[in-house]
Amino acid sequence: MSTKPYVNPQLAPTTRTPRPADKKMRLKESGGVAAWVMLAPSLIFLAVCSIYPFIWIFRYVLYNYDGIPAHTRFTGMRNITNMFADAKFWSSVGTTFEYALWKLVFIIPLALIMAVLLNQKLRGSSFFRGVFFMPTVISSSISGMIFMFIFATGNGILNGIFQKLGLIAQPIGWLTDTSVVMASVIIMSVWAGFGNYMLYFVTGMTSISEDVYEASRIDGANAVQTFFRVTLPMLAPVLKVVLMLAITGAFKDYEAIMVLTNGGPGTRTNVMFLYIYNLIFGTGSNATRQIGYGALLSLMAAVIVGAVTIVYNIVAKKLDDVV
Amino acid sequence: MAKNKAQIVYSPAQKAIRVLLWVLLVCISVIVIFPVLYIILGSFKENQELLVGGSNIFPARWVTQNYVDAWNQANFAVYTKNSLFLSVGVMLISLFVSSMAGYVFSRKTFPGKEIIYGIFTAFMFINVGSVSLRPLYELATNLKINTSLWPVILFSAGGGQATYIFLCRGYVNSVPRELDEAARIDGCSFFQTYYKVIIPMLKPVMATIAILSFRQGWNEYIMPRVFTMTNDSLRPLTVGVNMLKNAGDGAAAWNIMFAGATIAIIPILIVFICFSRYFMGGLTSGAVKG
Numbered sequence: 001m002s003t004k005p006y007v008n009p010q011l012a013p014t015t016r017t018p019r020p021a022d023k024k025m026r027l028k029e030s031g032g033v034a035a036w037v038m039l040a041p042s043l044i045f046l047a048v049c050s051i052y053p054f055i056w057i058f059r060y061v062l063y064n065y066d067g068i069p070a071h072t073r074f075t076g077m078r079n080i081t082n083m084f085a086d087a088k089f090w091s092s093v094g095t096t097f098e099y100a101l102w103k104l105v106f107i108i109p110l111a112l113i114m115a116v117l118l119n120q121k122l123r124g125s126s127f128f129r130g131v132f133f134m135p136t137v138i139s140s141s142i143s144g145m146i147f148m149f150i151f152a153t154g155n156g157i158l159n160g161i162f163q164k165l166g167l168i169a170q171p172i173g174w175l176t177d178t179s180v181v182m183a184s185v186i187i188m189s190v191w192a193g194f195g196n197y198m199l200y201f202v203t204g205m206t207s208i209s210e211d212v213y214e215a216s217r218i219d220g221a222n223a224v225q226t227f228f229r230v231t232l233p234m235l236a237p238v239l240k241v242v243l244m245l246a247i248t249g250a251f252k253d254y255e256a257i258m259v260l261t262n263g264g265p266g267t268r269t270n271v272m273f274l275y276i277y278n279l280i281f282g283t284g285s286n287a288t289r290q291i292g293y294g295a296l297l298s299l300m301a302a303v304i305v306g307a308v309t310i311v312y313n314i315v316a317k318k319l320d321d322v323v
Numbered sequence: 324m325a326k327n328k329a330q331i332v333y334s335p336a337q338k339a340i341r342v343l344l345w346v347l348l349v350c351i352s353v354i355v356i357f358p359v360l361y362i363i364l365g366s367f368k369e370n371q372e373l374l375v376g377g378s379n380i381f382p383a384r385w386v387t388q389n390y391v392d393a394w395n396q397a398n399f400a401v402y403t404k405n406s407l408f409l410s411v412g413v414m415l416i417s418l419f420v421s422s423m424a425g426y427v428f429s430r431k432t433f434p435g436k437e438i439i440y441g442i443f444t445a446f447m448f449i450n451v452g453s454v455s456l457r458p459l460y461e462l463a464t465n466l467k468i469n470t471s472l473w474p475v476i477l478f479s480a481g482g483g484q485a486t487y488i489f490l491c492r493g494y495v496n497s498v499p500r501e502l503d504e505a506a507r508i509d510g511c512s513f514f515q516t517y518y519k520v521i522i523p524m525l526k527p528v529m530a531t532i533a534i535l536s537f538r539q540g541w542n543e544y545i546m547p548r549v550f551t552m553t554n555d556s557l558r559p560l561t562v563g564v565n566m567l568k569n570a571g572d573g574a575a576a577w578n579i580m581f582a583g584a585t586i587a588i589i590p591i592l593i594v595f596i597c598f599s600r601y602f603m604g605g606l607t608s609g610a611v612k613g
Contacts (some may be wrong), residue, residue: 031513038514040420042424042484043439048462049481050446053455090333114351122345124360130599131352134359137602139542141561142587145580146358146569155376157361191355199603217364223340252450255544259565274451280457281549291457298454305450 057299063292067282072292079296089297091267092275093304099257099271100250102186103193111194112239113202116227129202140192144259147188151175151260155298175261178268185257192256193249195213198244204238205231240316247312251305272301300304359588366390366585370578389582397579399586402563405472406541406587409559413540414530414533417487420480421532422525425491426517430503447485456549463550464533472557475547476540483539487532494528495521534601536596541591560587 005177062080064073082091114132118125135143150158151174159171174184208231216230232239254273261268263278276297282289333341361380365373366389368382393399428440463474498521506516524531544561551557556567564583565578595602 045481
């Protein structure tokens with residue numbers, strides 16, 4: 001691992017003068033056709049991979065569709081009334097909020113504290129940074145699987161170690177007990193993700209001038225005061241972006257949960273995107289695909305995530321005015 | 324830097340605190356490394372030992388049979404080949420597409436540019452989850468290209484391109500326009516300027532994109548899972564190893580799954596250890612700017 005953090009030149013504070021907008025200064029623009037040809041692959045990708053699926057969803061929202069075109073039936077408002085009566089869906093929405101809340105409560109402070117510790121320039125800081133970031137390069141499906149082994153009730157190593165140390169008498173059903181399974185899922189997702197947010201914080205902190213710290217030292221601030229009075233306020237813009245990424249990220253998580261618990265036991269960890277996945281691909285307990293209905297729920301889920309983002313932005317703005 | 328270090332003098336109390344903080348970092352590092360270490364060391368255990376459990380991290384008896392079985396019987400040779408094909412494919416296509424688009428977005432003014440750019444940005448935030456895989460799956464089936472991994476490669480590259488385009492555009496913006504103009508005066512066309520002048524300048528950001536898109540392809544799970552539902556010989560490692568879980572009595576195949584999971588994480592860990600600065604650099608520059 002390298003000793004110096006790679007900093008993209010565009011991040012480095014520069015004082016480049018803005019380019020003259022005057023077109024006459026420049027050579028005559030040419031290569032219009034070439035530009036469109038070079039842009040074409042990305043435009044085709046955008047159309048096929050982003051726009052087309054999005055429109056496709058709207059096409060099926062009011063239909064009953066199970067993957068066989070001949071079975072497609074228009075059902076009017078049935079999907080919508082079903083959605084509001086679908087207790088399973090709304091409980092999965094509740095589960096998503098519960099999961100996102102607990103994940104954020106642990107992952108953000110942990111990432112922030114680790115970033116502050118790394119910023120103390122202790123011996124081996126870049127090694128620690130690499131270690132903390134490492135889980136984020138592993139596929140979420142594989143990390144789900146690793147924790148499935150670790151949390152196994154009978155032969156999992158976590159119960160093995162706890163029993164050896166005498167912390168517990170009976171093995172804990174990490175993935176089978178409804179009262180602890182959410183904790184297991186949170187542990188996994190915090191492990192897998194905190195390095196990401198830590199790195200954002202570290203980058204944000206390196207841009208805080210050393211002079212500010214020196215000034216606070218001269219004024220006699222201790223470490224805690226320095227953190228709350230200097231680091232945190234100066235980190236506020238980064239913190240806002242990171243929180244936003246963390247919130248939307250937490251609402252979208254389902255791959256690792258699918259592997260670790262598959263929503264179980266029962267529906268205890270069935271987050272909304274996992275519920276929708278099972279409807280669309282017919283892999284859940286009900287083997288019939290409900291693609292039209294799933295499409296509607298996807299839109300609802302997107303609206304919920306969008307609403308949370310907007311609420312967060314309003315709150316963040318309000319806080320800005322207060323502080 | 325050296326001068327700066329010499330100025331900081333720590334009192335004994337501060338030194339003690341720094342040692343304590345260091346110990347804390349070591350403890351957390353151990354916890355973070357533990358799951359990975361456990362799966363790697365566990366892959367050398369005999370299946371019997373894995374099924375009994377216990378608190379030993381190191382194998383009682385080291386065996387490599389798990390890898391032989393995974394490679395030969397459980398089809399992991401094919402899965403590994405597919406994973407490599409998938410991730411290299413996504414990487415090459417992402418590099419090709421995003422560097423060109425980033426260059427055009429940075430250097431050209433044309434009608435509708437802001438709108439197109441806005442659509443790219445909007446679709447980074449619109450997330451409808453797995454439902455978008457359904458139309459893509461049906462599209463691939465109708466085009467009869469679902470007998471290879473190509474649809475997964477194309478759709479994965481297409482889905483992830485926005486981030487890479489933004490990275491490229493930002494980087495091209497930092498390349499002085501005077502270089503383009505010099506090339507233009509020397510008779511380069513718009514495209515020649517791209518591959519003779521801009522591409523060589525883009526090496527750092529291209530390395531970042533190469534690494535990030537390689538990881539994206541290597542770690543892709545839901546999409547190849549959906550696309551290879553009925554075709555075991557196309558599965559990449561992430562899907563193949565997870566399918567073992569559902570196959571018959573899953574508990575019996577713990578050793579194979581340990582070996583499979585290890586095969587799936589070792590290459591990406593090696594890439595990470597060698598190129599960690601590109602991983603971390605790409606992430607932060609994309610986010611703070613983005």
